[in-house]
Amino acid sequence: MTISNIYDRLNNEKIVGMYYKVLTEIFNGTLSDVMFNEVDLLETIAAKRGIHLSYYRIKEHLNRPSQLILLIRFH
Numbered sequence: 260m261t262i263s264n265i266y267d268r269l270n271n272e273k274i275v276g277m278y279y280k281v282l283t284e285i286f287n288g289t290l291s292d293v294m295f296n297e298v299d300l301l302e303t304i305a306a307k308r309g310i311h312l313s314y315y316r317i318k319e320h321l322n323r324p325s326q327l328i329l330l331i332r333f334h
Contacts, residue, residue, distance in 0.1 A: 266304050274305050278312055279329055286316060286325050309334040 266274065278301045284290040285298075305312045311332040318325040 264300070264304075266301060271305070271308060271310060274301055274308075274310075275312065275329070275331060277301055278305070278314075279327070282314055282316075282327055282329075286327060 266277070269277065278298065281290065281294055281297050281301070285292065285294050302312050311330075311334065313330045313332075315328045315330070316325050317328065
């Protein structure tokens with residue numbers, strides 16, 4: 260029996276978009292760090308589809324917002 264979640268129904272572009280949106284909102288402070296569980300779930304779903312998602316967060320100065328770089332690799 261396969262357990263399905265809402266992310267399984269999204270296409271690849273929407274998975275990447277949700278990944279970016281959730282990470283951005285976490286780093287902006289809108290969402291709590293608990294939402295990293297959703298990030299892990301999105302990475303797992305993407306990996307099942309042959310897409311490797313990862314990110315780097317660059318914080319240059321306290322007064323500037325951090326920059327987020329997404330890395331997307333297709334298997």
